[in-house]
Structure formats: structure tokens, C-alpha cells
Amino acid sequence: xxxxxxxxxxxxxxxxxxxxxxxxxxxxxxxxxxxxxxxxxxxxxxxxxxxxxxxxxxxxxxxxxxxxxxxxxxxxxxxxxxxxxxxxxxxxxxxxxxxxxxxxxxxxxxxxxxxxxxxxxxxxxxxxxxxxxxxxxxxxxxxxxxxxxxxxxxxxxxxxxxxxxxxxxxxxxxxxxxxxxxxxxxxxxxxxxxxxxxxxxxxxxxxxxxxxxxxxxxxxxxxxxxxxxxxxxxxxxxxxxxxxxxxxxxxxxxxxxxxxxxxxxxxxxxxxxxxxxxxxxxxxxxxxxxxxxxxxxxxxxxxxxxxxxxxxxxxxxxxxxxxxxxxxxxxxxxxxxxxxxxxxxxxxxxxxxxxxxxxxxxxxxxxxxxxxxxxxxxxxx
Amino acid sequence: xxxxxxxxxxxxxxxxxxxxxxxxxxxxxxxxxxxxxxxxxxxxxxxxxxxxxxxxxxxxxxxxxxxxxxxxxxxxxxxxxxxxxxxxxxxxxxxxxxxxxxxxxxxxxxxxxxxxxxxxxxxxxxxxxxxxxxxxxxxxxxxxxxxxxxxxxxxxxxxxxxxxxxxxxxxxxxxxxxxxxxxxxxxxxxxxxxxxxxxxxxxxxxxxxxxxxxxxxxxxxxxxxxxxxxxxxxxxxxxxxxxxxxxxxxxxxxxxxxxxxxxxxxxxxxxxxxxxxxxxxxxxxxxxxxxxxxxxxxxxxxxxxxxxxxxxxxxxxxxxxxxxxxxxxxxxxxxxxxxxxxxxxxxxxxxxxxxxxxxxxxxxxxxxxxxxxxxxxxxxx
Numbered sequence: 001x002x003x004x005x006x007x008x009x010x011x012x013x014x015x016x017x018x019x020x021x022x023x024x025x026x027x028x029x030x031x032x033x034x035x036x037x038x039x040x041x042x043x044x045x046x047x048x049x050x051x052x053x054x055x056x057x058x059x060x061x062x063x064x065x066x067x068x069x070x071x072x073x074x075x076x077x078x079x080x081x082x083x084x085x086x087x088x089x090x091x092x093x094x095x096x097x098x099x100x101x102x103x104x105x106x107x108x109x110x111x112x113x114x115x116x117x118x119x120x121x122x123x124x125x126x127x128x129x130x131x132x133x134x135x136x137x138x139x140x141x142x143x144x145x146x147x148x149x150x151x152x153x154x155x156x157x158x159x160x161x162x163x164x165x166x167x168x169x170x171x172x173x174x175x176x177x178x179x180x181x182x183x184x185x186x187x188x189x190x191x192x193x194x195x196x197x198x199x200x201x202x203x204x205x206x207x208x209x210x211x212x213x214x215x216x217x218x219x220x221x222x223x224x225x226x227x228x229x230x231x232x233x234x235x236x237x238x239x240x241x242x243x244x245x246x247x248x249x250x251x252x253x254x255x256x257x258x259x260x261x262x263x264x265x266x267x268x269x270x271x272x273x274x275x276x277x278x279x280x281x282x283x284x285x286x287x288x289x290x291x292x293x294x295x296x297x298x299x300x301x302x303x304x305x306x307x308x309x310x311x312x313x314x315x316x317x318x319x320x321x322x323x324x325x326x327x328x329x330x331x332x333x334x335x336x337x338x339x340x341x342x343x344x345x346x347x348x349x350x351x352x353x354x355x356x357x358x359x360x361x362x363x364x365x366x367x368x369x370x371x372x373x374x375x376x377x378x379x380x381x
Numbered sequence: 382x383x384x385x386x387x388x389x390x391x392x393x394x395x396x397x398x399x400x401x402x403x404x405x406x407x408x409x410x411x412x413x414x415x416x417x418x419x420x421x422x423x424x425x426x427x428x429x430x431x432x433x434x435x436x437x438x439x440x441x442x443x444x445x446x447x448x449x450x451x452x453x454x455x456x457x458x459x460x461x462x463x464x465x466x467x468x469x470x471x472x473x474x475x476x477x478x479x480x481x482x483x484x485x486x487x488x489x490x491x492x493x494x495x496x497x498x499x500x501x502x503x504x505x506x507x508x509x510x511x512x513x514x515x516x517x518x519x520x521x522x523x524x525x526x527x528x529x530x531x532x533x534x535x536x537x538x539x540x541x542x543x544x545x546x547x548x549x550x551x552x553x554x555x556x557x558x559x560x561x562x563x564x565x566x567x568x569x570x571x572x573x574x575x576x577x578x579x580x581x582x583x584x585x586x587x588x589x590x591x592x593x594x595x596x597x598x599x600x601x602x603x604x605x606x607x608x609x610x611x612x613x614x615x616x617x618x619x620x621x622x623x624x625x626x627x628x629x630x631x632x633x634x635x636x637x638x639x640x641x642x643x644x645x646x647x648x649x650x651x652x653x654x655x656x657x658x659x660x661x662x663x664x665x666x667x668x669x670x671x672x673x674x675x676x677x678x679x680x681x682x683x684x685x686x687x688x689x690x691x692x693x694x695x696x697x698x699x700x701x702x703x704x705x706x707x708x709x710x711x712x713x714x715x716x717x718x719x720x721x722x723x724x725x726x727x728x729x730x731x732x733x734x735x736x737x738x739x740x741x742x743x744x745x746x747x748x749x750x751x752x753x754x755x756x757x758x759x760x761x762x
Contacts, residue, residue: 003384144725154725201606215692217598224694225582226726231691234724236684238620246724303617307688310612311596313605343615343627344525344535345607 001374004029005037009046009068009374013093014197017052017067038066045072046092068093074127074134075373076120076175077366079182079358080141082107082157082209085116086358089123089134090366094193098126099359107158109168117172124173137175138369139165140182140361142210146227147368150179153227156245157209178365178372183230185364186320186356187214187221192367195318195354202316203308205232207301207323211253217312233257235304252304256297256330258323264293276325283329294326298333305334306341309349316350324355382755385410386418390427390449390755394474395578398433398448419447426453427473449474455508455515456754457501457556458747460563460739461522463488463538463590466497467739470504470515471747475574479507480740488539490549498553505554518556519750520546521563521742523591527608528749531560534608537626538590559746559753564611566745567701567737568595568602573748576699576735583697584689586613588682588704592634598693614638616685633685637678637711639704645674657706664710675707679714686715687722690730697731705736 001009007027012018015026024034041047052065070093078087082104089098102119105111120137127134143155150166152158166177187204190196196204200219206212211233215222222229233253234246241250242260254260258276265279266272268289273279282290305317319327319334338351382390388408393399396407405415422428433446451474459468463485470479483500486492501518508515524536531547533539547558568585571577577585581600587593592614596603603610614634615627622631623641635641639657646660647653649670654660663671686698700708700715719732 199606201603213692217603217693218601220599222582222598222693224727225580225696226694226729228691228725228727229694231724231727234691234722235616235688236722237617239618240621248722307616308692310609310615311594311689311692312598312603313607313610315606341615341617341629343612344609346605346609346612348607 002037004033005041006374008034008037009041010192012047012066012068013370014192017065019063019065023066042066045069070095071130071132073373074130074132075136075138075366075369076123076127076134077138077185077362077364077369078116078120078140079185079361079365080112080116080139080158081358084358085112085119086362087116087119087123088359088362088366089126090363090370091132092370094189094363094367094370096359096363096366097130098123099362109160109163112158113168113172116169120169120173120175134175136178136369136373137169137173138178138180138185138365138367138372139169140180140185140365140368141165142182142212144228145179145181145184147178147180147184147223150177152179176369176372178368180365180368181212181214181230182361182364183212183214184221184223185368186361187216187364188367188371189360189364190214190318190356191216191221194356194360195316195352199315201312201314202318203230203305203312203314204318204320205301205305205308206321207256207319208258208321210257211301211304212321213308215308215312215314232304232308235307237300237303252300255300256304256323261293261297261326264296265290268293276322280326280329283326291329294329295333297326298330299337301330302334302337302339303341305351306338306346309338309346310341310343313346314349316352319351319353320356324353327353382422383418385414386422387755389415389418390422391573393428393447393449394751395573398446400444400446404447423447426450451476452511452513454754455511455513456517456519456747456750457504457508457515458519458566458743458745458750459497459501459521460566460742460746461493461497461520461539462739465739466493466500467743468497468500468504469740469743469747470507471744471751472513473751475570475744475748475751477740477744477747478511479504480743488541490541490544493539494549494553497550501550501554501556515556517559517750517754518550518554519559519561519566519746519748519753520550521561521566521746521749522546523563523593525609526560526562526565528559528561528565528604531558533560557750557753559749561746561749562593562595562611563742563745564593564595565602565604566749567742568597568745569748569752570741570745571595571699571737572597572602575737575741576697576733580696582693582695583699584611584686584693584695585699585701586682586686586689587702588637588700589639589702591638592682592685593702594689596689596693596695613685613689616688618681618684633681636681637685637704642674642678642707645677646671649674657703661707661710664707672710675710676714678707679711680718682711683715683718683720684722686732687719687727690719690727691722691724694727695730697733700732700734701737705734708734 238250244254594611619631625635
């Protein structure tokens with residue numbers, strides 16, 4: 001697809017049915033450029049033009065709208081966590097049609113890959129019922145992932161190193177495969193359908209087992225020249241702080257991620273606290289030492305977001321992840337520390353929270369598959 | 382100009398004369414799109430096509446090249462520091478034809494603006510000799526500058542607040558005026574002509590009276606949704622560190638900028654060290670306390686660059702500014718701290734130094750004027 005066609009397509013994905021002149025206004029393309037972009041996509045049936053049910057006026061002649069025909073193609077999106085695989089079957093509008101979960105019995109590639117393949121096969125069987133081909137598979141994995149090579153360089157949670165995932169999954173399923181960092185994939189979905197619609201500069205910060213960050217700058221997701229980007233979890237906030245698995249001290253992840261909070265709660269209480277849920281119970285029971293741990297985590301998140309916004313001038317920061325379960329305990333710390341570290345007008349950035357269940361992450365993976373489809377073989381049948 | 386025309390134009394600005402097919406290859410545009418982009422620019426005389434002296438082969442038929450006719454338009458670029466104004470007259474290829482310096486007797490707008498206007502008038506008189514119109518004026522100012530409004534929101538060195546500089550300078554000179562943050566303007570010049578040519582993700586970090594940073598992400602300079610961006614100087618590296626003028630502790634600027642170094646050298650030696658040059662002499666005289674100050678500054682710069690690269694995955698970081706005078710004293714600290722804080726493949730980023738005299742900054746201001754010219758009134762005569 002040409003850059004103009006891609007812009008028109010994603011605009012229609014984000015905003016739903018629009019008139020051609022509205023497409024031109026939103027994309028800042030000329031009417032002629034919109035026509036040129038739209039024509040081949042209509043010929044292939046990916047776009048449809050006509051009177052849309054959503055815009056039939058009570059009185060007068062209805063406007064002619066253009067929209068993406070969601071039913072024209074299917075995609076599978078998969079998110080792999082340390083404990084389970086979440087997979088969705090999504091249409092070309094990235095609407096979830098079917099979703100599946102599978103608990104993992106181990107984290108090694110030998111265990112995860114056959115489970116992933118089986119789950120994809122299940123969804124491929126489901127897809128038969130729609131009578132439309134599945135055109136791509138997107139897989140979202142935490143860690144250092146090289147999308148261009150489809151390589152998982154290093155995933156700390158899975159303890160994977162240099163797994164050529166796109167190649168393996170492509171051979172096993174026969175589908176074109178896109179592998180991307182999970183937070184980056186979720187950022188694509190947020191940009192197209194979520195709290196990032198219409199924004200050219202925003203960040204998604206996920207707090208939970210780790211701290212992740214997806215960035216959109218100048219309207220595009222940042223991937224980094226060498227694959228690493230958005231590593232806000234390894235901003236060292238305190239040279240005397242707790243040791244991080246990356247080798248530095250005082251990283252945001254070593255203060256505010258679930259394992260760090262758990263360690264600090266155990267140290268504060270002297271009790272063998274089992275998991276994040278138990279730590280949360282103690283905090284809600286008003287144990288001041290435990291509350292201080294969460295307050296410190298909030299401060300770390302707020303400062304890290306402050307650095308990010310000072311650097312990029314983002315319009316919005318969306319905080320999400322399993323860590324939101326404790327957000328009432330960290331909210332004040334986040335807000336105060338962000339306000340203190342934001343420089344000048346950077347403080348105008350809208351810092352918001354938004355729960356995004358793992359199914360949304362899998363949907364993000366499907367969105368990366370749609371991206372790849374748009375980039376490459378859309379014109380082949 | 383259309384986005385395609387702008388891409389073709391800046392590619393020719395960066396790379397000099399190219400064949401049409403080479404333009405297509407570098408811009409990833411189709412031959413037809415290149416033709417469409419080039420035609421109006423040739424009709425207006427901004428681009429020329431023919432046999433270029435730089436590419437006449439010893440044997441055989443010379444290739445037909447396209448290039449920017451530098452002599453077709455002139456621009457003035459101005460950099461204002463706390464002490465002086467540096468102004469250049471540049472052609473459409475952003476080659477400096479004439480340059481002028483003027484010492485300032487004060488920093489208030491009432492002092493700076495008439496001096497600036499006088500210097501621009503001088504260059505306008507010089508321009509008469511070229512027989513070509515000056516089509517724009519670019520002004521580069523440190524601090525929080527809103528380019529879209531031409532407003533200097535806050536410049537700490539000049540102690541300016543809310544100065545509508547574009548409006549004032551436009552009225553005084555009769556020229557279309559572009560006002561931008563000085564490091565951002567220099568980043569444009571580095572992207573077009575310097576160490577950032579051909580890179581889609583790089584950063585320019587300037588160390589001196591303050592710490593500045595210009596970012597190019599996905600091929601475009603980052604401006605931030607609210608005007609602030611690149612504030613790497615206000616990454617707080619140490620909650621117990623020295624107090625910064627921004628109100629936080631341990632900011633990179635409060636450790637590694639010239640005033641901070643001077644303060645720390647005075648504290649370490651108990652002597653009334655006059656300026657950066659004297660501090661440098663003491664360090665080169667092997668005073669261990671003074672050397673430790675520079676080592677700490679180097680560590681701060683390296684860590685701040687590490688954060689930046691972890692977040693953006695930049696391919697290159699260019700360190701420049703007056704602070705390079707002390708680079709032999711900070712180099713090791715920069716390298717070690719960067720290596721320690723870079724996460725995974727982010728460490729592959731090429732961290733380099735590059736001296737850029739103030740004339741280059743003024744050239745950057747001229748480059749922003751060329752950008753504005755390309756964006757707006759290029760087709761008017």
C-alpha cells in the first residue's frame with residue numbers, strides 16, 4: 001500500500017464510516033489523493049462505499065460513506081504471558097469474533113510453541129465457519145523483540161533467548177507471522193481504537209510483572225533503530241535504590257513492578273507474603289509500612305512518566321496493566337511525582353488510567369498482523 | 382508543498398545532485414511520484430535538471446542529475462545566546478554566504494530586539510548584492526519556544542517570558558519569521574547536512590551553559606504536543622543530588638552544565654574559581670577533587686543519554702556544545718555510564734562528539750526558515 005492508502009485505511013479503521021471529504025480533511029490529503037488511495041482498495045473489496053446503516057438521516061438524502069469491510073478478511077492475534085496464551089480471531093476492522101485462553105504448563109519454547117500452534121489451529125477451524133481466509137497471525141511477547149526479523153532476542157519472563165518465533169510459527173501454521181513486543185502491539189491497538197485515537201504523541205505505560213512502555217511519536221509507533229525502545233522500566237531513579245535484574249540500581253521496575261513491591265512488602269512486614277493480592281490486602285488493611293511501599297512505587301512511576309514527557313512532550317500517558325489493581329494506593333504518588341518532575345508545559349500532559357485485559361493485548365497482536373497485511377500482500381489474492 | 386515534494390526537496394538538499402532514479406530509491410517514491418513532485422519545483426526554478434559539473438564522467442555520456450538551485454533564494458538565520466547574536470545569510474541549499482556577530486550589552490527584549498533587527502538589516506543590505514530576495518528569517522532561542530505561535534514562552538538564560546518574537550521581528554523586518562528552540566533548529570541542520578543525514582532516529586545533546594537535546598524520531602524532529610520536548614537536562618539522576626533551578630534535585634543540568642561544574646569546583650577547592658576556563662585549567666593541572674567533579678558530570682551525561690536511548694532506541698547520539706572543551710575529562714564517565722545504563726541492544730547506539738560552533742546554530746535557524754518556506758509560500762512569487 002502507498003503511504004497515502006495506508007493513512008486512509010487506518011483513518012477509516014479508527015473512525016468508522018466517513019464521507020470522502022471527511023477522509024480528506026482528517027488525513028490532510030487532497031480529494032484526488034483520497035480517490036486514488038481508495039480505488040484499488042474498493043476494487044479488492046477491503047473498502048466499501050455507499051449508504052451506511054449508521055448514518056441514515058431521518059430526513060433528506062443520506063450521505064455516501066466509505067468504510068472498511070470488516071468481514072473481508074480474518075486475522076489471529078496471540079498474547080503469550082508467563083502463565084497462559086490468549087488468542088483472538090479478529091476481522092479486518094480488528095473486531096474480536098472469537099477468543100480462547102490456554103494455561104501454560106511451562107515457559108520453555110518446547111512447551112509454549114506446540115500449545116500456541118494448537119490454539120491457532122483451533123481458531124483456524126473456527127474461521128472456516130466465516131467462509132473468509134485468515135490472512136495473518138500476530139504474536140505479542142514481552143521483552144526485546146525484533147519485528148523485522150520475527151526474532152525474540154530476549155524475553156525475561158519466558159527466559160527465552162534468540163527464538164526465531166516468526167519462522168517457527170509460520171512453518172507450523174502456514175500463515176504470514178508478525179512478532180512484536182507485547183506493549184508495542186497493544187500501543188498499535190490503542191492508537192487505532194483506544195485512548196490514543198487521533199493523537200500523534202502519546203505513551204502507554206504498563207505496570208505489572210514488569211514495567212513496559214509503548215510510544216507514539218509524530219503519529220507512529222517507535223521501534224528503535226536496534227529493536228529496543230520504551231524501556232522506561234530501566235530508568236534508574238535512585239543510585240542507592242534496590243538492585244534491578246538489569247544490573248543497575250533504583251530502576252523503576254526494581255521499585256514499582258509486582259515482584260519488587262512483593263519483596264519490599266516482605267521486608268517491611270517480616271511476613272512471608274505470598275503474592276501481589278496478599279500484599280494488596282495488607283495495604284488495604286492500612287499497614288503503614290506496606291502503604292509506604294506502594295507510595296514509593298507510585299512516586300517511581302510518576303517520576304519515570306515525568307522523564308518520558310519531558311523528553312517527548314506527549315499529549316497523553318495511558319497507565320495500564322495488572323498493577324492497576326493497586327492504583328488507589330499509588331495514584332497520589334504518581335500524580336505528585338509527575339507534577340514535580342514535569343518541566344514547563346509538559347505538565348499539561350493528560351495522565352490517565354485505563355484497564356486493558358489480556359484479550360486487548362491479543363487484539364493488539366491482531367492489529368500488528370493487519371499492519372503487516374496492509375504493508376505487503378494486501379493486493380494478492 | 383506536498384509531503385512527497387518536501388521529501389524530494391530535503392533529500393536533494395541533504396545529498397546534493399542525484400539522478401531521478403536515485404531520488405526515487407532514497408525516498409521510496411515511485412518514478413511517477415518523483416516526476417510529479419519535481420515538476421512544479423523545476424518550473425519555479427528551485428530545482429534544476431541537467432548535466433552537473435560534479436558528475437561529469439571521464440568517459441561516456443554524463444547522467445542527468447536533479448539538484449537544488451541554491452542561488453534561487455536567500456534566508457537569514459539568527460542564534461541568540463546570553464552574550465551575543467550570531468546571524469548568517471544562507472542560500473536555498475543552506476550554504477552560509479555571509480555571517481555576522483554582535484555582542485549584546487544586555488539580555489532584556491528591549492536591548493536584544495533592536496540589536497537583532499539591526500543585524501538582520503545589515504544582512505538584508507548584503508543580500509542586495511546577490512540580486513535574490515530574502516524569503517525568510519529563522520531565529521533560534523534557548524528555552525521553551527512555541528514554533529507554531531512564534532512565541533518564546535520562557536528562556537531561562539535570557540530571562541524572557543512570553544515574548545511574541547515572530548510577530549515583533551516580522552513587523553520590524555518585513556520578513557516571514559520562524560522562531561524555534563535553538564537545539565531543535567540545530568537538529569534540523571544536523572539532520573539535513575550533519576551527522577544525522579540518512580538517519581531516522583538520532584539525538585543531539587548539547588552540553589554547556591545548560592543541557593539541551595534535539596530528537597529525531599521516525600525521521601522527524603520531535604516538538605512535543607505542548608512545545609516542551611528534549612528536556613534531558615531535567616532528568617533527575619539522584620534524589621539527593623544538587624538542587625536544580627527547576628525545583629528538583631539531581632537533574633543532569635544541576636550536575637553537568639557549566640554553572641553546576643563551576644559551583645562544584647568551588648566547593649571542592651575552596652577557591653573563588655572565576656569561570657569554566659579556570660575550572661578546566663585546575664582539572665588539567667590534575668587536582669583530584671576537580672577531576673572528580675568532571676567525572677561525575679560525565680557520569681550524569683552518560684546516564685541521561687542511556688535513558689534517552691533506552692526510551693527511543695536511537696541509532697546515534699551526537700554530543701556537542703561548549704562543554705566539549707572539557708570532553709577529555711568527562712569522556713570516560715560518559716562511556717562507562719552509558720554502557721551501564723543502556724538496556725540490551727540499545728548499547729549499540731553510536732555515541733559520538735561533534736564540535737558545532739554558534740555559526741552552525743545560526744545555520745540551523747536558517748534551515749527552519751527554509752522548512753517554513755517549503756511548507757507555505759514557496760509557490761508564491
